[in-house]
Amino acid sequence: MNAVVTITGAVNWSKFTLEEWLYQFGAWMNSVSGTCGKSINPIAIAMDQAVIKSKAAKINLTKSEIIANYVASDEDKPKLQRSNITCLISDNEARAVQRLILDMQGKSEVLDEWLDVVIARHFYCNSFAKIADEHHKSLMDVKFDNKAGLAAIYARNLFIKHR
Known part of the structure; x- marks a missing residue:
């Protein structure tokens, strides 16, 4: 019988704790940036666009309105903060995270709110104060x-180390 190996199954999750993996993903997103600090990493760009689309879907915008808002607005685009974390993960490990x-x-809407905070904190290295201000x-x-x-991420992925 052939077992299907997924991207998450191919990673050695014992290298880091859950939070360290999330910070490493943020460092990986930051590792390939172009002019003005904007990411040129295609996976990071796709992640940003997924966040924007999910927020736009909650307020029932059409596809053309989503695209227009994305092109015209800088405020919806997640901003990468420079951090002192050195990227120690590969592209495949980043895809798994x-x-x-x-x-x-x-x-669920509640889970999405929690994940928004986790993403802002760990991927984009925003302070809790900045996140609180942005999320009101x-x-x-x-x-x-x-x-x-x-806790939700860990509960669903018990194979990842927790502090």
Whole structure:
């Protein structure tokens, strides 16, 4: 019998803890940037576009309106913050980390809110204060959302080390 190997099954998840994998993905996204700090990494761009499309779908925009808003607006585009984290993962490992998040998005509105905070914190290295300001939430709510998002990811992927 032939077993199908998925991208997440081909990764040695014992290299890092869950949070370290998420920070490594952020470093990987940041590792290939062009002019003005914008990512030229095709997977990072696809991830950003997926976030924008999911937010636009929640407010029932047409495809042409989504494209127009994406081209015309800088505020919806996630901004990469420079961090001191050195990228230590390969492209395939980055795809696997991305898959962890994408497989969970769209399941529920609450889970999506938690994942938005996890993405902003770990992929884009934003401070809790900045995330709270952008999401119009209290600092404590953002910290709780981050913990709940990490717990949800971990609960679904028990093969990843947790602190």
